Amino acid sequence: LIIHENKLLVQYDQSGKKSLMAFDVNSGNLMWETIRPVSISWASPVITEFNGIIQVILTAEPYVISYDVNTGRELWSIECMSGEVGPSVSVNSRYVFAVNDFAVLVAINPAEPASIVWADNEYTPDISSPVATEELVFVLTSWGGVACYDTETGNLVWDHEFDYGFFASPIVAGNNVYMLDQAGVMHVVKAEREFQLVADSPLGERTVCTPAFSERKIYIRSEEHLYCISE
Structure with missing residues (x-):
């Protein structure tokens, strides 16, 4: 869960339907829902701004995906994850960092089109999220x-x-x-x-x-x- 302005964002990547939902924090009404083409994930959404757009970034096998926080529209996706993902992404002003055990640690450039800058598989947490300066x-x-x-x-x-x-x-x-x-x-x-x-x-x-x-x-x-x- 994460809150942005008047929206409560819920990453629901469990059994059955996988989706990202936005609820009005005052009324509880569903504002929008986007179905996600992913597997089960235990990660949490992260909100940041790239390219002048407020984005919510989620990670689950097999994708790291960014959505427009106001509409739920997919902005970009990178196929790089595997397994039941536990760690959430971390960001700095240039890159998104995603990792999972039995996968890789990747740095993603979210510019159009999004791309992987580098990847490493030596240290891959299964629960703890990375942090970046x-x-x-x-x-x-x-x-x-x-x-x-x-x-x-x-x-x-x-x-x-x-x-x-x-x-x-x-x-x-x-x-x-x-x-x-x-x-x-x-x-x-x-x-x-x-x-x-x-x-x-x-x-x-x-x-x-x-x-x-x-x-x-x-x-x-x-x-x-x-x-x-x-x-």
């Missing part, structure tokens, strides 16, 4: 591997292996990347071209949910508690 894209795997790629070339900049894997997606805040592993340890590294560990902060219980950042506070849902962490 203008220069770097970060991916976290469920077995503990973390990789940083150059957004323009797809070259591996650095990689590192932690003791526990990641289901939560990474978050970039300031010049740091926050990575919460399944054991409940928040690993903080610099969002730079060299691996620099800033901190390891154990929460003390298992976590699988992506933390939320708002107004200099971090919200973390663990197995037993909801935490709010601030300065």
Whole structure:
């Protein structure tokens, strides 16, 4: 689910009919629905702007597809995914980054016509979504591997292996990347071209949910508690 202005957008890629639906947030009325030629997906929609158009981008086998957020009209699609997709896409000002285990990590240029800029299959998360800055894209795997790629070339900049894997997606805040592993340890590294560990902060219980950042506070849902962490 994601909200844009007066629309609640629902990616329904489950058994049976696959579609993207937009509901009026005030009335609940269906505003539009677009049928999708895809398989089951667990990813979430992402809203961004490319080429002067507000777009909602979805990923599921076999396509990454962009739609006009106001009408549901398909803008572009790239065939590059396989399996039951878990990670959502990430974007910067130039590219869309999509990945799934048993598939590839791809950088997509959404210009007309959309095209794949580069692809790599060394680090492919099955749950955690990537996160991108203008220069770097970060991916976290469920077995503990973390990789940083150059957004323009797809070259591996650095990689590192932690003791526990990641289901939560990474978050970039300031010049740091926050990575919460399944054991409940928040690993903080610099969002730079060299691996620099800033901190390891154990929460003390298992976590699988992506933390939320708002107004200099971090919200973390663990197995037993909801935490709010601030300065």
